[in-house]
Amino acid sequence: MLKYRIYFYILAILLLLWGGISVNLLGLNLGIDLKGGEMIEIQTNLKNLENIFDKSKFKIRETQNSIIIKAPNLDENYIISKIKQFDPNAKIIRKEEVSSVFSGELAKKSYLAIIFVLMGIGTYITIVFWGKKRLIPGYLFGLVTILTLFHDVIGSLGLYTLFSHFFNYDLDISIIIAFLVVAGFSVHDTIVVFDRIRENLMKEGKLNQEIFEKSIKETLTRSINTSLSTILSILPLLFLIEFLRPFLLTLMVGIIIGTYSSICLAAPLLYDLSK
Numbered sequence: 001m002l003k004y005r006i007y008f009y010i011l012a013i014l015l016l017l018w019g020g021i022s023v024n025l026l027g028l029n030l031g032i033d034l035k036g037g038e039m040i041e042i043q044t045n046l047k048n049l050e051n052i053f054d055k056s057k058f059k060i061r062e063t064q065n066s067i068i069i070k071a072p073n074l075d076e077n078y079i080i081s082k083i084k085q086f087d088p089n090a091k092i093i094r095k096e097e098v099s100s101v102f103s104g105e106l107a108k109k110s111y112l113a114i115i116f117v118l119m120g121i122g123t124y125i126t127i128v129f130w131g132k133k134r135l136i137p138g139y140l141f142g143l144v145t146i147l148t149l150f151h152d153v154i155g156s157l158g159l160y161t162l163f164s165h166f167f168n169y170d171l172d173i174s175i176i177i178a179f180l181v182v183a184g185f186s187v188h189d190t191i192v193v194f195d196r197i198r199e200n201l202m203k204e205g206k207l208n209q210e211i212f213e214k215s216i217k218e219t220l221t222r223s224i225n226t227s228l229s230t231i232l233s234i235l236p237l238l239f240l241i242e243f244l245r246p247f248l249l250t251l252m253v254g255i256i257i258g259t260y261s262s263i264c265l266a267a268p269l270l271y272d273l274s275k
Helices: 002-025 076-084 100-128 138-167 173-204 209-240 242-274
Strands: 037-043 059-062 066-071 091-098
Touching: 002 138, 002 209, 002 242, 037 076, 076 091, 100 138, 100 173, 138 173, 138 242, 173 209, 173 242, 209 242
Parallel strands: none
Antiparallel strands: 037 066, 037 091, 059 066
């Protein structure tokens, strides 16, 4: 596995670059809880509402049995009366409103939460793997953990930007939560690999490439099986629960990236830095 690490590093760099570029290139559709505004969901079988409303004033997303309309300010009476001209049975089933002040504060705290979680996890790993007679210092375990988690979150953001662009998904607080769940899942996998590396290093009393290869092979099946079982449990919900689809899709993609980084990125990076 380690002999291919240069390719893993290249893939990781490309994923990070795309994560940074995609936000500026494609943009992010921020939800009303992060930028403020109003939202109404109307139960109707009417489609192609872009032909009825001005697309520059409203953001419209169609679901199976309803449509969701978002804008900084909404006149719900005007919207529902306009739709009822084509569908008399249409009715409002959900309404939300978030002030710009509250949404700005929530967005700031959400971004800070991700940073603090990554730093907190890295510090915890450093303490757990700290020891005077270790062949690899504890801070290297923490540093590599932070780097791989940063890679997982930015990589997931880059792929979510594609979903947001093509499927008109919003980046809201649920997606921020998905990123935090991905970080927690990823660090769990990384700790398993690191712990096996530490055990094998203590047994052998030396640091070489063979020990890392052995540790990766011993944890490879477990990591893949854990991630696969999680993805298989998410997959049916992805098709059955439409309003949770952006969250579940982000979670599934993040788990795949996190599993890849734990096996193909964290261990090789730890090996190179420890030398």
